[in-house]
Amino acid sequence: MSSSTVHASAAGHPQHPFLKKVDDIKPNKSDMNFVIMDYLVTEGYQKAAQKFAAEANMDLTGEELESIHVRAEIKMMVLRNDIQNAINKINDLNPQILDNDHALHFALLRLQLIRIIKAVTAQPNMNITPALKFSSAQLAPRAAIHQEFLHDLELAMMLLVVLPAPIETLRPELAELLKPKLRQDVARRVNEVILTSQGKRGDARLQQLVKLKTWAEAKAREAGKDLPAHLPLGLGDEREGHDGGEPMVS
């Protein structure tokens, strides 16, 4: 028995025919476990992957564990803004990776520059020489070759002028540079590039599945299919938006 039938009938609302079709699809437990394990391995959640292998009785090879371990380390370095070590670690793993992906290398160096700029502008004497030095040694030569990097470099250098200042007072594109989201995005790109360099899928099936639903729902609505106004997943804090009047569906 599915919960949606329970809730819909309990609330006295007739169930939307599409939800009946949803209920009629029976997920396969081992598919679901695969998707979870694939996510934990791809995203480098080492402990959780090991525990899940034990609890769900799944295989996790030593090679996979090693790959998770290294990628998790690098990810944490990028998130922590410890870029120099992250770059070294990536080069230890495979020097080709950054050689082949100039944009990613530049993005990492720019994170490092932003960190230096934040540090020097926070000091009372505002000695900005280290930032200028790093920029002209590491970033400027690359931006000279790749014109498309120039704008990104200029934006970062603008921080030298405006900082220190509360992040809320900055132009949105400058504020972006100081938000953790930027490091998250670069960390994800690094992880993806390492995985593809090892001949693996760069993103997890779960990410793809989320995209599939978004895409399929948009296409189906576009084609005028008869769908309920919302298709919540039942995560409690329905981010898909709810208007309160709908019966709870999952």
Added chain:
Amino acid sequence: MEIEEGGRQARFAGAQKNHDEAASLRADFPMPRQCGIYYYEVTIMSKGKDGRLIGVGFTGPKVPLNRIPGWEPESFAYHGDDGQMFNNNTQGKPFGPKFGTLDVVGCGINFRTGQAFFTRNGVMLGVAFKDLKTDRPYYPTVGMKKTGETLRANFGQDPFAFDINKLVEAEHSSIQSEILQLKPLPDESSLIHSLVSQYLAHDGYVESARDFSGEVRAETRALHDDEDAELGYLEPEEDVDGINRQKIRSAILEGNIDKALKYTNIHYPDVLRENENIYFKLRCRKFIEMIRESSDLNTNIHPPTPPSKRSTASNGHANDDYDFEMELDEQLGVHNGVGQWGADNMDTEDELDDGQTQAEIRLLENKTLEYGAELSSEFANDPRREIKKALEDTFALIAYKNARQSTLAPLLEISGRVPIAEELNSAILVSLGKSSSAALERLYQQSEALVTELTDDGGPGAFINVRRDFLQ
């Protein structure tokens, strides 16, 4: 018109009376739009004596069959005599080369793009018709005009001259990359974190859930390190139900049904009462586990191959939980020989000599029979057909000296434990007022249902196989 070879070959036998008269053949069934791209081929066996007015194409259901295809509304064709394409007009438009005897002509529709294309001798000629209305049926149709013209159709019974799979695969990849290149939702990573942790908690993977949230928290902390932001993280509450459900699940996965029954009765006393079918399945499974046990012992006395380690019961938890189980037994004053028997025996079986083992087997076999009698008296009067059938299948196992080598061996597979464990877990969740399916499952179900909606009318869903493309 003469039809031969099970309806696949046709020969124009009539004499042409007036200029316009021809004969068309329409396939019995329309092209199924759900297949995304429909394709068929026709081989011109003979173009007849004095001409080659042969048309290959497709038509709607109401198009008259006494004219060559392409001249009527809803009739589309490529003609052999001039290589032109025709739709709703006796005047064609230049399209491809002429075709004649022994040429293979292919016709296909891509229902997603609403385009029709033709091939000749395995070579793509290109798109002939665009903006086809895909809300109506089209039938493969061929037409002939001259005496002696003979065609042979291939609807996939034989290999095609044109590599249609490559085309379908290309279509599939282009849709796949359209999906994967979607910009991630703004809150994608937090959505995915919630999906994963909710799944782990929901399904009772307690330790995985704990470690996962720990690792996610460590990431967030790393991200905010340099800001010294006060991030008041609450340690997640101990999920007592999750732990209990995980214990029950692992008991079943280890084959220790008694332990699972015991825990369930302690923590969720109503569940088995209210879900009698699950109770019944557990009882049957216990019987199966007993037979597995004796069958294992038998194998150890007369090993066809060196005795395999009993890895089946040791998925890492058997020993951790063992002490607790003993304690629990004492608390409850329960003494049921068989359930513990398996666990007890694990470490020592290698040291047993045959005599002892023989005795063990006899003891176990007796207990199995006793248990079987108990089981059958409890459910023998149950009128439900599935229960009767399950009982019969299960009891049939006793008939074999070594059930492992019988046709019923699949019943003994360890994998049979999984669905029971999941069913019981769901029933417990429902009894707790929680959803029986996790949000991740809902995500999959919704995606699959949406893709089906996009398949039925020949939409892009036809090129997606959710399980193959997204779950494996």
